[in-house]
Amino acid sequence: MFTKDNKLKRFDFILLFTTLILCLYGFLVIKSATMSQAMGSDRFLRTQTIAFVLGLICALVLVIIDYDLYGTFYLQIYALSNILLLYALVNPVNASEWGDVRSWISIGPIVFQPSEIAKFGVIISLAKYIDLNKDNINEPFILFKILVFALFPVGLILLQPDLGTALVFIFFIAVMIFAGGIDYKYVTVVLIIGLIFAVIAIGAFFYIMKDYQVGDNYQFDRIVTFVYPELDPTDTGYQVIQSKTAIGSGLLYGRGLYKGVQNQLGYLPTKETDFIFAVIGEELGFIGGIFLLVLYSILLYRLIRIAKHTTSMFGSLIATGITAMLFFHIFENVGMTMGLVPVTGIPLPFVSYGGTFMLVNMVSIGLCLGVGMKRNSFDLNEF
Template sequence: MHEFLKFVKRLDWTLLLAILAISILSLMIIASATHANNGQYSFVIKQSVFLLVGLCAAGVLTYFDFHLLDKYAKIIYVVNLVLLVIVKFAGTSALGAQRWIQIGPFTLQPSEFAKLFMIICLARLLSQHPEGFHTWKSLLPVIALMGPPFVLVLIQPDLGTSLVFAAITFGMLYVSGFSMKIVKQIMAVFVVSLPAIWFFLLHDYQKMRIRVLFDPNVDPYGSGYHVIQSKIAIGSGGFFGKGLFAGTQSQLNFLPENHTDFIFSVVGEELGFVGAMFLLFLFFIVLYRTLLIARNTTDRFGSLMAVGIMSMWLFQVLINAGMTLGIMPVTGIPFPFMSYGGSALVMNFMCVGLLMNIFMRRQKLLFE
């Protein structure tokens, strides 16, 4: 009992309480956004189950030595690729994308877990190169590692998760000593490649989403409909909002995907500017504590994993909140801990457990 209390005392309670607050707020907003459709709160019940599973997964990942992940990184990488290949050939489809594996009554989205798996594998690779990455040749191992899962996710198609991979890679490379000269060269190559990307890589619906970013009225009843309704919802919320269960855009189903991709719009409509800023403040605490964990640990592998998690969360929050405001393209990237979805929620709590593990093991006396 004494050891357990000592273990609990060493947790980063600021980070944990902020994440639990976001998760509780998520259940409230999901209940509000979906109750009018079924009247039985089935989405809330399912998300609550996923929350409990996520907490259990976080507990497991908090307790064991995270250095075992370094040891088994190659196995993790192979498992990740196998799951993504299974999705390609035996996955289930929804909304024009094949991203899920059906397991009985549940669906598993391997691309969500791939984010964490690639953070672990990339942290192992980068930790073995303390000299940094200053030439294109030095980047070849990184490209070889991240390339296959990036392509497998991109062809699902899931451009949003592919972009998350890119954000994770850049964030971890940056703290590993990434040459800004190479960054400028990459940006130059990207700009030059834009015509080829537009005509040969992007699907028609992805092109329309980019057009909608500049003018939602170019397709007001198609790709632009989500953005138009989202901006109406957030704008109508005013300073204090209309109140839970009182939003018109979400309650009357004018706002599509109001419990998943556009859940931030529901927050803006029903809790107003104050509620939206409170949610973003909670996430600022989460990101700040994650940054402190990355900075304060002396273990390079652990620090890089924390940076990867922070890069993933920061990118997803910016893109998700931005697309609801019409300043980012609609990409289907969920809001961490808020959007409905079991795979994403469990994966994010696995990240929390890993952060707790890194936080506690910076104090070696606890485990001596």
């Protein structure tokens, strides 16, 4: 597959090994998080392992594919992504059982979230669209077209409704447009507008809170209980309270693997997915949490190096978008388990349980490894 002089040195072995360690760490924690389930942990581990193996195969295949091929079909990729999102709105799986949430679809026996697939579609198509307009990106009309192109699928995701996933899209879209060469005057305007809205939102929040009763509005309840989780300790504030209790009880070294009280006695909600970091904090302590964050730091650092040293803007923007996507997932998930950011239901990359999510994570790494194969002469395997 590789020749000694050019290909082998361009393959980022450090990125691949870091990813594999993260996945193994995830298997270990998922087993602990699901031991108390009625059916045990085998079913969860089996699904996760199959998704990991399939994802690893896809990642290695993507390494040998020239990513410029994706750019040739960027409009078709963009259209397919939007079609999947529209299909979720008109023909979702079990929407009535999930409170009219239309985020999942089925194709034969396979049930998945099209928004996960659309992440790649939007990253690839937006990267190509920015690349095609890079010389004129700061012209207002061109910038407007890019924003409409990027935000249309976000609107479909908000209609599902899935605010957490929409925030992921908005974040990596903003980072990609910034990396594409947008003028700082636009950034300044956006920051000023954002600051104004933030001040207005904070003022409105405290005004509404004067007479607000928890239970009046589910979406606002999540904001209220983020600030004051003790106002609703048995419902919307329950997750954060139990998660913070678990993490705090782990202290430096943790209670020990498979010995967490909050975890094994079932006090932690969605502990194998959204709140898996709380399991790590309780059973493996501060050391276990820091070890995971160090692995993530290495992963993101390698992805940034690929984005920086690749030979084309198209490839650089693909790596940039994937890096931003993974960073937001990590930041939001860890933050929400500690009560630092609102709970949005975003899982932890490579660690949280979920077949589709694991597959998406592995494909993300495969795309970036493929981009790194066309970098410049910089030796990527130098740390």
